[in-house]
Each structure stands twice: as structure tokens, then as C-alpha cells.
Amino acid sequence: MNTTTRIWPRLAAFAAAAIVIQLSLSAAGKVYYLTQLTMAVYYAIVVMGLSLLMGYAGQVSLGQGAFFAIGGYTSAFLTTHNMAGYRGAVWFDLLDKCGVIVSRKNLYDDTLVLTVAPWLAFIMAILLTVVIAAVIGYPSLRLRGHYLAMATLGFGLIIHCILIGSPALGAADGITGVPGLSVGGLAVSGKSAVRVQNYYIAWAVAIAVLVLLRNLVESRMGRALRAIHDSEAAASAMGVNTPKLKLEVFMVSAALAAMAGSLLTHYNEGIGPSESSAFKSVRYLALVAAGGMANLEGALVVSTLLVFLSLRGWFGTYDNAVFGIILIAIVALAPQGPFRQLGLWMNRYRSLYKPGKEARGGAS
């Protein structure tokens, strides 16, 4: 595996592609496509996080949807739950003095609504998710293979049941009316006036995450992760603290899911329990596989494209089936990922016409 690929040319290509897409959509008068693209880019962040965990460290998680939902619901709950009734309580006044309480008028009856500031809710969402990931990851990651998959699936289903069954969290309807998240003049919000701006915010966040994860996997930690993927016992014997490292990566991937969940909730102005369904988690798994497992750029490109098509309704009633077929097809036809498999086929094809030169396979 070529780990020393220069990243800057690729980043420039991503940025250029993002700009070209925006300009051509604006020129074609199809600016509304940007809304689904923005959402797709946020989902791609979850997929990159899972790619780190699954592709690099070799640990399956079917709980990413749950982490996404925990992040989104925390943000949604804190920024919509009216705390006006707590005025006068010591802790509330203290929070108010710190400037983390924002007020707005209720749209319908002009009553005062006091909630936690969105930026603080965003931070709390990530922190809460990381803590939950640590609590659930510590015992789960001691399990291997099928057992780990089942444990994370069970955790995801528990979260799903809780979200659907809790009236305080809107039960089956979820939470709506979530305000935008604005920091220093930039606002993550679904208002059509800031659509183009939000498209670039999403790309900026995604590219920042990509750089971060690239640096991570090319560091000492990344090499240790790949060692765990190949053989946990061998990695352990070479002095890698495998339980600690696996837990850290699990927490990073959960944090990224929560971050995407929180941002997307602000962008969509709401969140529903379907985000935590097993289908969503499986979809992330399919996207990681389609991106080529241990391939962060692949994950970003493929999931942005596929999620965009899915959100545009291209797959019609076969939406879930498409992702199921992707899972089967990748494993059956291209277990190394579609890009590397394509390369293998092309090499084989070329070698047919260049006698004497062996077809070179990609290292597994």
C-alpha cells in the first residue's frame, strides 16, 4: 500500500471539483441540487470515520447511525428545549452569566424561549457521544468479528428503541424547529439564502476531516492500526497497546458521526429517529465497502455521490436494495475495493498485449 501519497494535489482537486460543481449548477439554474449535495457531504464524514475504524483498524461497527443520532438529538434537544421555567435556579443563572443561554421569540405565541446556545450544544453533542462511545466501546472492542458486529448492532437498536419510545425526544416524529448554528458570521442553516455558503462549509469541514484522518493513518498510530488489522496478536507482541488504540479509534469515529449528526440537524432544522435505524448503519457500512475500505478519499467521493443520488430519489423504491447489492457485489467481485479491483483488471488486460510482462497485483 502506498502510504506516502502527497495529499495536497488531491485536496486541491477536491476543492476545485467542489467549486466547479457549484458554479456549473448555479449556471444551469439548478442551485437546489446543492442542498442534497451538502447533506451528502455531511453523511460522507460519518463514512470517513467508519472507514478509519473498519478499513484501517479492521473493527466492524453497526452503531454509527446511533452515534450520528445521539449527536443530532443532543444538539436538537438542547437548542429547542425551553428552559424559561428554570429562571431563578442557581445553575441556570450561572449559565446565563457565562453567556451560553440564547433567547428567541416563539413564532406562534410570542413567548420567550430560552435555550442553550447552538455552539455549546454542538460541543456537548460531541462530548456526550464520545463518552457513550467509550462506555460501549470498552467492553465491545474486546470481542472480535461477528460478536463485535452483533454488540454494536444491539447497541444501535437500543438507541433506536429509546428514541422512538421517548415522548421528550418527539417519539416517532423526532425534533423539529432546530435553529441554525452560527459562528463568526457563518451559519449552518437550511435557509435558502445561505445555501451556497453552506455547501462550502460542508466541503470545508469534510476536507478538514480528510486531512486530519490522512495525517492520522500515516502517522505511527496509523501503522499500528494496520498492524491490528492484519494480526492483533502480532501487533500486541510488537508492543502496540491494542485495546487502547482500538478504543481511541472507535471514539474518533463516533465523534465524527456525532459532529456530522449535529451539523446536519442544524442544516435540516430537525432530526428523526430513522437516522438511528439499523438500515442507516448498514448503509454507512456499504459506503465504506464501496469506497474501498481503507481508502478515505474513496469513501468521501463514493459516499457523496451515492448519498446524493439516493437523496435525489434516483434509486426509487429500490433505495435500500441498492446498498444491499453494493455490499454483496463488493465482497463477491472486488474484495479489495472497486478502485483497486479496476486497477487489477486493467493490469491484467494490458499484460495480455504485452507478453513477457507479468500482471502486477496490488498488495493486499
Next chain:
Amino acid sequence: MVQALQYFFSGVTVGSVYAIVAIGFNIIYSATGVLNFAQGEFVMLGGMVAITLASFLPVPVAVAVAVAIVTLFGCGLELVFFRRLRSHSVLHMIIITIGLSIVIQELALHVWDEKVRSLPYFTGNEASSVKLVGAALSPQVIWVLGTAGVVVMLLQLFYKRTLYGRAMRACSSNPEAAMLVGINTGNMRTAAFGLSAGLGALAGCVISPISMTHYEMGPGLAIKGFAAAILGGLGNPMAAVAGGLIVGLIEAFSVSVIPSAFKDVAAFAILLAMLFLRPHGLFGCPSGVSVREV
């Protein structure tokens, strides 16, 4: 008291279905090392096919044909997907069974739409009831319990007494040695898939009049069946029966303590607790089971 008895019977009823699903997990896992995430789909398919056939065939024939069809379907899955992929990693196996689970559900959605269906009651109807030590039971409950009991006994006989069953056990305990004595291990694996699918389909038929058949019922059943299998200890089909009954009973009695919206949480919490504390199961021994790292 009567209420507790009612809970008890409802727990035993769903528990015996979980038990059959758990046995299905065990059969495939011990023969192939694959944990089949699509196990619940066999149950759904069994119910759906039988319901379709029952519209023009008598119910017993419809059930028999449905079980046969799903058995063949299970064999087909092994032949098409798993036989070629034996060398693949656990990660790939997990991914492919999850993919199959989704594709089968989506196929069912397009073939049978999203309506909730059910087979007619095997005897009597939804109003008829049987009094058993003070609790009122639907006659279908007797059918479910009877079927589960017969299945477990026949399976035990099959594994212990028949040549084929012994060969299958030999395959799971040591495939190389089994091959050396002339057992066709590949065919045994196919047979294991078929057997597991057939059992699941049978469970899907007998439970259909009570708990209905729906294209999305598979994953929930699969994970509860897996909880039962883990509770008993994976690789031990008979302990899975005990596991299934325990999960069913806890679920039934949990309704009296927590809101019924959280009923499923109880079963999933047991699964997590077992995985974290005793992944080798209540009856298994820790040594020789390598489910944990470190």
C-alpha cells in the same frame, strides 16, 4: 397469578420461536463458521411463501411446500455466495450476510408489498381459546410449542443417530479430519444452510397466525435469536433452546415493569450484557471459545 401465568405462556411462545432461530444460527455457524445475519429472513420468507400458497392450497400443504422452497433457497445461497468465498475474512462474511439480509427484505417488499399478513389459524380461529391451568391460550400457542418441541427432538435424533447428522457434526468439529474419512464437507455446508433455512421457515409458518408476517420482521428476530444463541453458548444447539426461552420470558415479563415501547430494549440489553460478561454463554465453558481478544 393468572396474569403472571399469561405472561409466562406468551414468553414461552415467543421464546420457542427465538429458540428455533437460535438453533438455525448454531447449525450454520458450527458447519461454516459464518454467523448468518440473514437468519431472520428465512422466518419471514417461510411465512410469506406459505401465505401466498395458502390462497390456493390447504394450509398443511402450503406450509410443507413453503418449508421445502425456503430450504432450497438456503441451499442456493450457500452454493452461490458462500462456497466460492470460503477463503474470505470474517469482515467480508459479515458484510455479505448483511447485504443478503437487506436484499431479501427488499425483494420481499416488492413481491409482497408492505402489508402485514398472516396465515389462518391451524385449528380454531382468533376467538377460540384453550384453558390451561387457569390461563387462556390460543390453540395456535399449542401448535407453536408442539412444533418447537418436535423440532428439537428430531434434530437431536438427527445429530446423534443418523449417519448424515453424525457427518455434519464431524464437519463442524474438524473439517480436515472429516474430509479424510470421506465426508463431502462442501455438501455438508450446503445441507446445513438448507436445514437452517427450513427450520426458520417452519417457525415463520407456525408463528404467522399469532404475530403476523411482515417484510421487515427479519432483523429483529435475528438479533433476538442471536441473543438466545449467545445466552446458551454458540455452538450448542440444545442450550440455544434454553436461551430462547429465557429471552422470551424476560421480554414478556419486562412489559409489566417498563413501558411496552421499550420491550425490545430488554432483549437487546440481555444480548449486550451476555456479550460483555459471559460471551461463551451460560452453559459453555470459557476455554476453547475464542470470541475475545487478549
